[in-house]
Amino acid sequence: MKIALSNFDKAFENRIRLQIMSVLVANDSYDFNSLKELLDVTDGNLASHLKALEKEEYITVNKSFLGRKPNTRYMASVKGISAFKKHLESLENLIKQQKS
Amino acid sequence: MKIALSNFDKAFENRIRLQIMSVLVANDSYDFNSLKELLDVTDGNLASHLKALEKEEYITVNKSFLGRKPNTRYMASVKGISAFKKHLESLENLIKQQKS
DNA sequence: GTAAAGTACTTTGTAATGCAAAGTAACATA
DNA sequence: TATGTTACTTTGCATTACAAAGTACTTTAC
Numbered sequence: 001m002k003i004a005l006s007n008f009d010k011a012f013e014n015r016i017r018l019q020i021m022s023v024l025v026a027n028d029s030y031d032f033n034s035l036k037e038l039l040d041v042t043d044g045n046l047a048s049h050l051k052a053l054e055k056e057e058y059i060t061v062n063k064s065f066l067g068r069k070p071n072t073r074y075m076a077s078v079k080g081i082s083a084f085k086k087h088l089e090s091l092e093n094l095i096k097q098q099k100s
Numbered sequence: 101m102k103i104a105l106s107n108f109d110k111a112f113e114n115r116i117r118l119q120i121m122s123v124l125v126a127n128d129s130y131d132f133n134s135l136k137e138l139l140d141v142t143d144g145n146l147a148s149h150l151k152a153l154e155k156e157e158y159i160t161v162n163k164s165f166l167g168r169k170p171n172t173r174y175m176a177s178v179k180g181i182s183a184f185k186k187h188l189e190s191l192e193n194l195i196k197q198q199k200s
Numbered sequence: 201g202t203a204a205a206g207t208a209c210t211t212t213g214t215a216a217t218g219c220a221a222a223g224t225a226a227c228a229t230a
Numbered sequence: 231t232a233t234g235t236t237a238c239t240t241t242g243c244a245t246t247a248c249a250a251a252g253t254a255c256t257t258t259a260c
Contacts, residue, residue: 008115014218015108022194032237045219047238063237068228070236088195094122095188114247132208145248147209163208168257170207 007086008094011056016041016049021084024059024076032072050074058083107186108194111156116141116149121184124159124176132172150174158183 012018019039023030030038036046053059058080062073076084112118119139123130130138136146153159158180162173176184 010115013113013115015110015113016218019194033235042220043237044221044239048218051238070227072237088191091188091191094119116247133206136208142249143208144210144250148247151209170256172208 007090107190
């Protein structure tokens with residue numbers, strides 16, 4: 001028996017990044033401050049995790065102004081959604097592994 | 101919307117510990133060397149992750165001799181199985197979260 | 201009987217990661 | 231002028247992860 005974890009993704013090993021991706025897959029987009037409130041993290045911490053996901057090209061960023069305030073919105077990319085799904089499948093396989 | 105990750109368990113955030121628990125939940129017991137081979141990790145690394153799980157009382161250890169060689173077998177504890185299941189439920193909830 | 205090998209670690213050292221807090225820039229409002 | 235807001239970046243420290251080396255005890259090979 002070999003454990004099928006080939007699609008296990010290091011980018012999702014962290015709880016906050018996992019939550020971010022989950023939110024972005026379930027929602028069309030989410031902005032910085034809403035994410036910050038939802039996940040209850042400091043802005044610096046959130047920014048660094050978002051950047052890590054951006055570096056992997058798992059999310060895309062859209063900066064605009066809402067009224068006169070800057071608003072940064074994040075979206076899961078096609079690549080990100082795919083990687084996230086593979087990661088979840090990988091977890092499922094891990095869970096459903098048969099006895100040896 | 102609040103994200104339900106109350107049962108997300110730091111002990112299972114690491115890939116190797118997640119694999120170990122998965123193996124021990126799926127199998128009655130597993131010994132050190134088999135785990136080492138299965139997970140393809142160094143013995144030191146494996147020992148430290150096993151110890152972390154033992155510290156949480158998620159696994160139990162049984163030392164004996166197989167023939168004349170020492171054999172250390174690991175089993176998931178009731179507490180460990182429960183925590184693992186809660187962790188998986190937590191992941192499921194995360195995945196199934198509804199749109200806001 | 202001495203050397204080599206196996207089991208299951210512990211220790212060591214280093215690199216990577218995670219985090220809060222502070223700092224920053226650009227603009228807005230009072 | 232000064233205070234607030236957004237969305238960061240930087241800093242510094244603590245935790246974690248890991249390979250590699252070391253250890254103790256035993257067995258097997260020569």
